[in-house]
Amino acid sequence: MKNMSLENIAAACGGRYYGDENKKKQIVTSITTDSRKAENGCLFVAIKGERVDGHDFVSQVYREGALCVLSERELTGDELGGSYILVESSLQAVKDIAEFYRQQLDVKVVGITGSVGKTSTKEMIASVLSEKYNVLKTIGNFNNELGLPLTIFRLREEHEIAVLEMGISDFGEMHRLSKIARPDICVITNIGQCHLEFLKSRDGILKAKSEIFDFIAGDGSIVLNGDDDKLAGISSVKGIRPVFFGIESGREIYADNIESRGLSGIQCTIHVCEEKSEESFTVLIPIPGRHMVLNAMAGTAVGRLLGLGLEEIRNGIGKLESLKGRFHIIEHAGRTIVDDCYNASPAAMKASLDVLSEAQGRRVAILGDMFELGEDSALLHAGVGEHASDNRIDLLICVGDMCRHMAEAAFNSGGCREVLQVPTLEALLQTLPKLTEEGDTILVKASHGMHFEKVIEKLQEL
Template identity: 40%
Template sequence: MNPITVKEIVKATGGTLLMGKPSDVITGVKHDSRECGADDLFVAIIGENQDAHKYIGQVLENGCRAVLVSREGEWLKQAEALGAAVVLVEDTVYAMGELAKYYLDTLNVKKIAVTGSVGKTSVRDMIYYVVNEKYRCGRNLKNFNNFIGLPLSIFQFDDSLEVVVLEMGMSDFGEIDRLASIVKPHIGVITNIGVAHMESLGSREGIFQAKMEIAKHIAGDDELPGTLIYASDSEFLTKERTKGNYDQISVGEKGKDDYIISSVDDFGMDGIKFTLEHAQEVRQISLPLPGRHNAINSALAVAVGDLLGVSPEEETDGLAAADLTGNRLKRRENGSICVIDDTYNASPDSMKSALRVLEHSRCDGKKIAILGDMYELGEDSDRQHFGVGLFAGGLKIDTLIAIGTHARKICEGADGGNPQTAYYEKKEDFYQDKDRFIENGDIILVKGSRGMKMEQVVENILKQ
């Protein structure tokens, strides 16, 4: 982070300087008291279970000399004695976003924002690796994509960067609007409109409207026109429904798309190969990442790279080097069996994509899917779980094991199809029974929503 003064913090946040010198400088922003150092601004966040104001005394004792607060307390005497700067605001989370907006505006960078129901972290990572072949590029820390994580990621950037790519997550209306207002991207990317967060958004139409909040904040400049890039579908992400005061670029498998994907060869965990056509130029792309869905994801990254002047050779090298964040279709082995660890999260679309990867993967034994509950599907939950099972039933896999409360419907959907099925309400019940399903040479997909903690299943399998 480049240095900024307390005076700038007060101006950016609209806060009040209760004490301290306006000329004091900070070079970092932290919300975790355990990580806060002498040159950091500590942001005291009031969460559902914790009020970080109670740690202010501790961070001051550890050397921190600037705090952003939303209420006063006994620690003010300690701050005054130490000469610390105290900035009072109404809402520290909102103020941190305003400070991130101000700070990002001080950097001379091209800004790319990514959202979507599924695949946004993968697309963000692919864009990063493609663009980083030509420019010094920054991206979100880990999966930090909300009101707290996105600003914290921005504070990691400095003058050495030329391009930043920022993922934006959401679970309700107005969240993308707020995040996009902080970033004000030159390029907005929407990966798809799925059914994740149906519980709070009500319908796919609602999800589309929430994702499109990114569009109102797209702002180009003389060097780079404002552009919305999206993976086209026939219902929501179309030229007509996404039009606005910016350029549009569509990616898909139809002849009318700007980037046309065809001839996709799926080699399971060994990756994919496909043809990509754009502006009468045709290229063959081989991707070491598994999953047919990554043809669309990588084409979105190529479209961004083209706008920024990245060469086809650099784009190919970037995609080959891409290392995706988190447990997304990661190969893990213990010498005798192979696990496809896709436990980061789950939605109906990503479940189906992962099942396709399992079907096309090579192995000497059986192909086994262990699937957990998918959350936040609202009244559509039973139908979506049943639909995943129905899809799995038509694939060439040997065994489907469902774990959780809602996952019973996955088994019901798959019954009568190709795989043998089994259902367990709890992971512990499966552990007692696992040896009758798993043998040397098998390949096993494990996937479920984050709250299911399906990574525990992975560890249990690998330790056998």
């Protein structure tokens, strides 16, 4: 890891080094907060979590060959097996060290945020850029104030681009993430209705998400969804004029000839307008949903900013692969299971229902509670129920306390052939084998805390 000597690490986080002075110039091979991933030459950061205290594993990581430990407490006795750096806060130290490391590398950073679609947009952009560059991207949900630094620690000198997902739930968080990431290109997917419990309104969400611009590079670029009314009003940030993408013409990047291919994907023509010229290409996006067209346009915008040709961009879009829990399609026991259970918001729920409505056979939606929606939670859940009714879903199964509003709205609207309300996940798992049949296409979606991955596991046992 470039310039990541123990001496520099201690200075970056304001820590005090204890141990062999001859080792201070040594470079760590990796940085981890997971004792199971400790390896020879690594720096292990001991963090006290809600359930596990990393300090309890200090002796173990020394035995695994850790070069040094970063600790919030003095290490003594049997646990002291080598050098360590003492800090007031391990979490703050991780952020400070990541900020230092980011600035040691000659790498372009694409920072992505938004209420909905951050992960799918991140995957799209990374797929496009991989046609030309050595790309590192955020894995899983490593997008917060601990996950982002851990992602940055995976960067090596051979990487040319980092595509970083940046997620928040309150004011100030994005400011701190931006300080670490120092993005060269900022992408915002939309301003929706997530985290209303903390951010109160869409204007509050816009303000919080816009903190991504706080540490943008002086020669940086901004890519925004021009179809979003809140984002469309941004004309300039620090003298940077945004690049807008959207379905309607008039944007720098726009799409038309949009044609659903069912669960096989969605085809469209993407137009690129640059300095009085316009070029276009037609592409089949291999993951279904109209929202994927927006993701493809975001990928196109970033690709053009970083020098890719249209053929490279088209190839990158076409190679996109789905992720577990993110509209991942599983064929099992004569059923098509749509694993979209990683997380949920009203807009994402509705988009997934739109795709389900185009499926062949009986269309089944198993939907669970959406969290952090604030005082309008009941109304927003009801809106999803009405949308399911509008899409004529054959069987709508609503699971959880707030989902009773979804079930009631769907039932009263009358568009679904059958609506079931199930109070708990446990109750659903007991009755699930009786609710599905061969030929079904089954959408499974809820907020992450509902643990709907258990529904996917149960369906795969049929």
